[in-house]
Amino acid sequence: MSFFPGNDPQPGDFTAVDSIETLIIPRTSDIGGLEVRRALPTAKRRLVGPFIFFDRMGPAILRPTDALDVRPHPHIGLSTVTYLFDGNIRHRDSLGTEMVIRPGDVNLMTAGRGIVHSERSPEELRTQPLPISGLQTWLALPDHLEEIDPTFANTAAGELPVLREAGMEARVVMGTFHGAQSLVKQHAETLYVDIRLQPGAHIQIKADAAEERAIYTLDGPVEISGERFPADRLLAFRAGDEIVISAPQGAHFMLFGGATMPSKRYVWWNFVSSSKERIEQAKEEWRSGRFDIVPGDEEEFIPLPEN
Template sequence: MSWLPCPDPIPGDARAADLIETAIIPRARDLGGLEVRRALPSAKRQMVGPFIFFDQMGPAEFVLGEGFDVRPHPHIHLATVTYLFDGEILHRDSLGTELKIRPGAVNWMTAGRGIVHSERTAPETRARGTRLFGLQTWVALPASHEETDPAFSHTGESELPVIEEGECRVRLVVGKAWGHSSPVNVFSDTIYADVALEPGARLPIDADHEERALYTVRGEIEIAGERFPPGQLLVLRSGAPLTVRNPGPKEARFVLVGGETMDGPRYIWWNFVSSRKERIEQAKAEWKAGRFDTIPGDADEFIPLPESR
């Protein structure tokens, strides 16, 4: 396939300020010995489409014997979406899943009425040293699906559509775009694409999805003549198509995320998301009382319920 035409801007074309609603600079946090940069939720924006949580993990390099450890913890009423650029993570959950995720694949874990999982560096990976760089996002479930049964799906790198045209390369992680569809099952209109642009390359982004944002991963991108460095979440204005260009001398990489507006407000507390405050209170009490399922092979540790948050 071919991209849509991408003419150079001319006087009177939309400015970046007309195309970008807000720019969010992530805040740094520590997650199990790994620095993460959290873009959502933020004071400027809680959600973009169904995406209510957006973390950049790393880039980090672990010395021999060290690694990444997030002990067993619970979720309700959301789906976690894990996607890596470098390294690997061993995922275990209370359904009995035990699987490594590597770059280019996607883990989609539906918490539904409740699930417990852990994310670690495997012992054999620690023994040789490793790096880690990737994204973890949470997708809020529509109210009608919040109490669905928990589930886990892994879609390998070779199963995700890759769209190449000239110096543009797009891996479609979730959803439909540019005439292609990802095989990952979703509960509402959702888009997630991993985009790499060589120097001078351009990519048109249409306005088919109600809410959209770009997260700059590596290198600079240019929108309507304005440049944006890595490590920003650019929330795009609804209904406004635009073109992204790589103005720099090296590859630029970003992800496009979004989808339809959520079907009402969402409450978020620790690892719980819900359309109902009382359901979060119930989940808090159940975790504190030990009423969630445990993880086969990883039941000796857990993250306690925070005293306050």
């Protein structure tokens, strides 16, 4: 998640599987008992389709004194996608939105020309230990949509299509997979699927599932072309190859990707843009207080980083 400090992830060791274009071992930070693993961006792989940022948070049990308290902070030029496996997070933003996201829901916040939001453990749950496990990803916006008006949308878990067959369960979070289409709005061609395999099961990832495809292993190991990969690995696949993923002991992973972005994206702090000048403008706007405030969370904010 953008508000957690940490080093860049690292490319992984050499692998003999030709279909794997990039293997990334995420860097881990421990923030008040919450482990966060950042897999994108990295020097060798900036994007997978529109995905320009990929954080895994938890799983963890937070003490009430270590509850999640991410103060208001700004974004431009991207959509954030929050997807939980366990726990609850209260989202507030400068549009006036207040929403508690629950496991299996999809929070899609499109920053466009600019938005401010906070993410906190719900106040009413802080008298007890707080489980937290999930993913936060960023989607870069297409060039002509980078400055659209900000929006927020929540899609409940029950509204997402689920495929079940032969020891496989796939929940289609965004895009279309094996004929099932998610209702979540997309600004660029995007694929995002939550896949669980029972022991001994396998799944085929077709070459045309998306132009760029990768998986992030949440609980493994997974096996591809006879080679095993443990949990917390990002595996980006070569374009045009059919991939078969099996799970000798059972596995849980996210499949993600989409169309190649047509132009370069720059990332600085919470800002994404095709223009370095636009990022400099956003810095000055936050520094000088020209972003909107978050109703119900006006007292605090995260200052602009020094460097």
